[in-house]
Amino acid sequence: MAITSAGAGSQLDLESVIAASVAAKKAQLQQPIIKKQNSTQIAISGIGQLKSSLTTFTDILDTLSKPGAFNKRAINITQDKDNPVMKVESKSGGSNGQYNVTVKKLATTSRQEGLFDSSTTSLITQDGQLTFKAGDKEFKVDVKAGDTLQDIRKSINSNSDNFGLSANIVNTADGKAKLIIDSGVSGDGKGLTITGNTSELGMFSIGDPGSVMSQTQAASSAEILIDGNELKSDTNVFDDSIQDLKLTVLRVSDEDSSGGLKSNKVDVSTDKSSIEDMVKQFIDGYNALQDKMDALGKRNSIVGGVRQDDGGALAGDASTRTISSFMANTITGNTGSSTTYSSIFEIGIKMDNKGKLSLDKEKFGQAVDKNFDQVVALFGGDDGLAGTLNKGLKEYTKSGGMLAERTDTLNADLRSLNQKQATSNAQLAKYEASLRAQYGSLDVLLAKMNNSALALKSLQINNNNNR
Numbered sequence: 371m372a373i374t375s376a377g378a379g380s381q382l383d384l385e386s387v388i389a390a391s392v393a394a395k396k397a398q399l400q401q402p403i404i405k406k407q408n409s410t411q412i413a414i415s416g417i418g419q420l421k422s423s424l425t426t427f428t429d430i431l432d433t434l435s436k437p438g439a440f441n442k443r444a445i446n447i448t449q450d451k452d453n454p455v456m457k458v459e460s461k462s463g464g465s466n467g468q469y470n471v472t473v474k475k476l477a478t479t480s481r482q483e484g485l486f487d488s489s490t491t492s493l494i495t496q497d498g499q500l501t502f503k504a505g506d507k508e509f510k511v512d513v514k515a516g517d518t519l520q521d522i523r524k525s526i527n528s529n530s531d532n533f534g535l536s537a538n539i540v541n542t543a544d545g546k547a548k549l550i551i552d553s554g555v556s557g558d559g560k561g562l563t564i565t566g567n568t569s570e571l572g573m574f575s576i577g578d579p580g581s582v583m584s585q586t587q588a589a590s591s592a593e594i595l596i597d598g599n600e601l602k603s604d605t606n607v608f609d610d611s612i613q614d615l616k617l618t619v620l621r622v623s624d625e626d627s628s629g630g631l632k633s634n635k636v637d638v639s640t641d642k643s644s645i646e647d648m649v650k651q652f653i654d655g656y657n658a659l660q661d662k663m664d665a666l667g668k669r670n671s672i673v674g675g676v677r678q679d680d681g682g683a684l685a686g687d688a689s690t691r692t693i694s695s696f697m698a699n700t701i702t703g704n705t706g707s708s709t710t711y712s713s714i715f716e717i718g719i720k721m722d723n724k725g726k727l728s729l730d731k732e733k734f735g736q737a738v739d740k741n742f743d744q745v746v747a748l749f750g751g752d753d754g755l756a757g758t759l760n761k762g763l764k765e766y767t768k769s770g771g772m773l774a775e776r777t778d779t780l781n782a783d784l785r786s787l788n789q790k791q792a793t794s795n796a797q798l799a800k801y802e803a804s805l806r807a808q809y810g811s812l813d814v815l816l817a818k819m820n821n822s823a824l825a826l827k828s829l830q831i832n833n834n835n836n837r
Contacts, residue, residue, distance in 0.1 A: 388805045395801050399794040407787045414780045416666050416683025417773055420690065423662040424767050430655040431760035434648060440750040442641035442648075449634050450624075457618045458636055464614035466640060470597050470633040473623045477592035477606045480504060480553040480562035484574070484582035489519040489539050489547035498568035502526070504553040504589065505560035507533040513571070519547055526551075535562070553589065557604030560589045592619055595633070612636075642738050646731065649749070652756065653719070653727045656697070660725055663690040689776055696762055698725060706754040710744040711737075714755055717745055 433439060443460035455473055486493070494517040501510050509531035513522055519539060526537040534554030539547050553562035564574045564583065572578035576585060591602040594617075601611050608617040615638070623631040667690035670681035684690050701721065704712050711717055718734030721727055737745050749755050766772045 388802065391805055392798060392802050396794075396798055399797060400791060403787055403791050403794065407784065407791070410780055410784045410787065412683045413687060414777060414784070416687070417689065417777050417780070419683065420663065420666055420693075421767050421773055423659050424693070424763055424773075427655040427659045428760055428763050428767070430651050431756045431763070434652060434750065435752060435754065435757035435760050437751065439756075440645055440648065440746040442644035444639050444641035444643075446637045446639075447634055454620055455623050455634050456620055456636075458638075459616045459618075460638065461610075461614045461616060464638065467612075467638050469612060469636045469638075470595075471617070471636055472595040472631050472633045473592075473619045473621065474595065474600075474631060475590065475593040476619060476622065477556035477604060478587055478590045479556045480560065480585065480589035481587035482551045482562060482564070482576065482583045483586050484549045484584065485542070486519050486547045486549060486582065488545075489523075489541065492516050492518055493522070493573075495570060496568060498566055498571050500526075500571060500574060501565045501567075502535055502551075502553075502562065503565075504533070504535070504555035504562045505557060507555060509533060509535075519549060523549065549583070551583075556589055556591070556606075558589070558591045558602070560604070561585070562589070594619060640738060640742055642735055645738060645745075646729070646734060649719070649729060649734065652749075653729055656701075657726050660694065660697070663694050666690055667694075687776075689773060692772065693763070693766055694725070697759065700755070700759050700762060701727075705758045706748040706751070708744045708748040710741050711748045714748060717748065 438461075441460075441464060443464050443466070445458050445460060447454070447456065447458060449455045456471065494513050494515055497512070497514050499510050499512055500522075501508065509529055511522075511525050511529050513525065517525075523537045523539055526532065526535065536552050536554060538550045540550060541547055551562065551564070553560075555562075562585075564576070566572055566574055566578075572580055573582045575581055576583055591604050592606050592608070594601050594603075594608060594611075596612060601608060603611075606619045608619070611617060617636075623634060626632045664682075666682040666684040667687065668680075668682040669685045670677050670679060701714070705714075715721070717737040718730040718732070719727055720730060747754065751757055752761075768774070
């Protein structure tokens, strides 16, 4: 007779017996593989977390190791903060100093205006060309017969060679149109000239017969006094007139009681607060990375002789120990080019027994006050502590570096484990087939025995009934 499932013939629960046997065999074959797969995937994730934390810290180090990063200057200007005379910015390499600055004059652009009867009626009867020039800048605009003032304005403003000149139309109360042209170019001797190559375009050229345009503002340079020395600039920006300072004038200085102009005192000093903030960023980033590595590398604890699965993703992995050791050695070693300080611990940075850094603000402030350049030499630049740490840590995270190689090894292990699992699945399938063959034969035999017993019982009943 055909048996469709184990036990169907004998009415015994052979399917449960087979299932239990297969489950036991599966645990025997695959449990070690699955456990190893899980631990390998956790380690790969841990390496990813470590790389991310390293990148966060090296981003901070990138900023701190840039040339001039620690050359922070505080700038104080004696002026009305609500109506400032000037803005002063410190550049890389700037130094401390005090300066008396007087703004005598702002730079101006050249401006011309002309009054026309209308902005929408035709002005031009024949094709021609207008040329606009200010200083060494020049561009040309084609005009066509039938063009209105609006057409000419649009052609000027949209010209691809326009050097910054702007043309605008203001409609007056009496219905006329005023054309206002600003050169956008400031500086002495850089006045705007407009010339046309046809007689009727002479209306735009100052000095030509029939000219409509007139100059309402001449181009001029800005003028300032720095400690009594007169300086000029074509724009309102004086860049490096004071070495490594950028000064932008916003308005003329206020008058004094005698009718002259007051000077504004500019005081440039070391910005201790900003430098302290940068060192705090370094300390916080260093400690955060150490915390992350401690958590990732934490070993599983043993309670009552039983191992607890409470370790970090990289418990037992050498990666965190290697990087932590490099950081500690760099911190405690000699870095930078300072001739005064050999270690950051001499300028107020401390390390506790857990390897965490902190800052003694008072001691650090004293070091900055007394030996600012030496503090910078110790900490900043390519050879300073920030730069040395930065270069070393990036060796671990770069392509082909230690962490990349560790990830490659773990991925190779994972592929091998996946292959072992596939092999064990095939073994389980064969094992189950073997069990089904064995229990199938038993089921058939038991079914026959049951049928024979039923036949004998039926025969006995029939014999008893015939008596």
